[in-house]
Amino acid sequence: MSSSGQEGQEVEWIKGAQGGDREAFGLLVQQHQRRVFSLVFNLVRRPNEVEDLAQEVFIKAYRAIRSYNFKASFAAWISRIAVNHCYDFLRRERSSKVSYYWQISEDAQRAIEAHAGIKEQESLEEQTAARELAGRLLERAPAEDRVILTLREIEGRPIEEIAGILNLNPSTVKVRLHRARKRMLEDLQRWRKRSGHAM
Template sequence: MGGKKDQTPAERWQETAVREGVLIRQAQEGDQQAFETLLRIHDRHVFTVIGSFVRRKQDVEDLAQDVFLKAYLALRQFRPGAPFAPWLRRITVNTCYDYLRKIRRHAEVTFTDLGESERDVMRSLAEHGYPAIDNQHGDRVAARDLAERILAGLTPKDRLVITLREVHGLEIAEIADALGCTRAAAKVRLWRARRAMQAGLRRLIRQEEETAQREGRNR
């Protein structure tokens, strides 16, 4: 008996933090293998975050490589003792935000640009009085389509904060850290983004009603 199997969660966390601290110090001194080990520890989370904004596999991989390069170039400025995961998440979020702004300038966002996990946003919509999701496959598809249509109409900044909160379940403090702003500012951004979602839903409802009326008159 004994050994690592008997470690408490706090002890395992401390051991991981110490190990990461050593790897970070080695990477800052130019050890490429140490940096690659750090990436292997955290790359799944990076891909998950990017995948909630971008669906195309090639775009996800390209953005991930961009994140890893930015992290490597900024590593010397990383403060020893600080948690690595939030720092890397901030780089990932900023990279996604830059990407969303870029594609919004050059083309309309299509549904294929949206992360598949964004269907979970509908759970939040239901909590705030929006259409609930049934377990039936058809209703899930309709809910996902509605979520994608609403999210596609948001600004990159609003879509970013909604995805961090409702898709990834980040707390306000974590959102503030990821966006590089105060908690108060993060709360305001989330409030505005939710208002924008409500307005988007109302617009879609009006459009559907107008379409139904036109089709009824044409029969």
């Protein structure tokens, strides 16, 4: 099936869902479920929570589908719902969690210290260490930093698309990205100074 044919069919499904046809919405879910699962997983990084969160995203989308006006693609629209839902989830989770490296448990600190002495990623083990460190830095970052860094660095989305999802100007996205990266590296450096590690 051609791309325009797929788009035409998607428009029919959307119009059907807007008219209350749940079967048509089911076809939309099938079309976009992988994308939503991947986005939710990258934002939250908890495999056990992904299915529940994705289900909530689709329920929210179903309840709001009449407000979809075809200006942006349906994929971008549902991505925005997923990002907002995950952002709320992360913010709620974060309010009950530790925020700074000096508040992390001893075990977690030891895990990071075990990986942070590496100078360059040469072997698979070192790559794993870099991945774990990046994961931990991302986990400790504020929810808004985490969302924007995930969309850009992990999902690899263009600035314009991120701007569309977050409802921001592209220049604002660039500034926020720079600040988020800077804060992440500052967090890393503070930890290094405290633990006396060199990378």
